[in-house]
Each structure stands twice: as C-alpha cells, then as structure tokens.
Amino acid sequence: MGAAIIIGTLMHLYGRSTARLPRRMVAPATQAGLAVLLVAF
Numbered sequence: 001m002g003a004a005i006i007i008g009t010l011m012h013l014y015g016r017s018t019a020r021l022p023r024r025m026v027a028p029a030t031q032a033g034l035a036v037l038l039v040a041f
Contacts, residue, residue, distance in 0.1 A: 018026045 014030075018029075021029055
C-alpha cells in the first residue's frame with residue numbers, strides 16, 4: 001500500500017514537471033534526474 005502511494009506521487013510529480021518543459025527537453029531532463037538519483041544512492 002505504501003509503495004502505491006509513493007509511486008502514484010512520483011508519477012503525478014513527473015507529469016506536472018514534464019508538462020512545463022518543451023517536448024524535446026523531456027527525455028534529457030528525465031535522464032539527468034535518473035542520473036542524480038543513481039549518484040545519490
């Protein structure tokens with residue numbers, strides 16, 4: 001149940017943040033965010 005809430009929240013935030021970016025910047029921004037997460041862990 002807790003995982004569903006976390007995943008749902010992350011999907012909501014991702015959708016809102018990508019709506020603000022130009023379409024061609026979504027993939028590089030996503031990759032940069034994933035790289036930051038990998039380095040953080």
